[in-house]
Amino acid sequence: QVQLVESGGGLVQAGDSLRLSCAASRRTFSTNAMGWFRQAPGKEREFVAAIIRGNGSTRYADSVKGRFTISGDNANYTVYLQMNSLKPEDTAVYYCASGKTSTQVANKPDYWGQGMQVTVSS
Numbered sequence: 001q002v003q004l005v006e007s008g009g010g011l012v013q014a015g016d017s018l019r020l021s022c023a024a025s026r027r028t029f030s031t032n033a034m035g036w037f038r039q040a041p042g043k044e045r046e047f048v049a050a051i052i053r054g055n056g057s058t059r060y061a062d063s064v065k066g067r068f069t070i071s072g073d074n075a076n077y078t079v080y081l082q083m084n085s086l087k088p089e090d091t092a093v094y095y096c097a098s099g100k101t102s103t104q105v106a107n108k109p110d111y112w113g114q115g116m117q118v119t120v121s122s
Helices: 102-107
Strands: 004-007 010-013 018-024 033-039 046-052 058-060 068-073 078-083 092-099 116-121
Touching: 004 092, 018 033, 018 092, 018 116, 033 068, 033 078, 033 102, 046 068, 046 078, 046 102, 058 068, 058 102, 092 102
Parallel strands: 010 116
Antiparallel strands: 004 018, 018 078, 033 046, 033 092, 046 058, 068 078, 092 116
């Protein structure tokens, strides 16, 4: 089993930036790709971004393209989500996820983090 430990999150104002981090407890094929989901109150969890750690290939939801950047630190197997130009609609609980491919992460991750609250005030 793999544990994903998230850090960051908090309360910011619209237009501000925030950086989320997610560290995997150990490296497996199920952590070849890592990404982020979010779930707003009353809504289903949605895909945000994913990265293939081996080659740096990334995928983003249309709603965050140009504003969010996902990256990884292979040395400590940590993935980051740099969120710029935050909007109130970005308010949600953000979850780290991992899988064998970016497609798997986007659709059916192998592992999930506990989630952290990101609140963007207007």
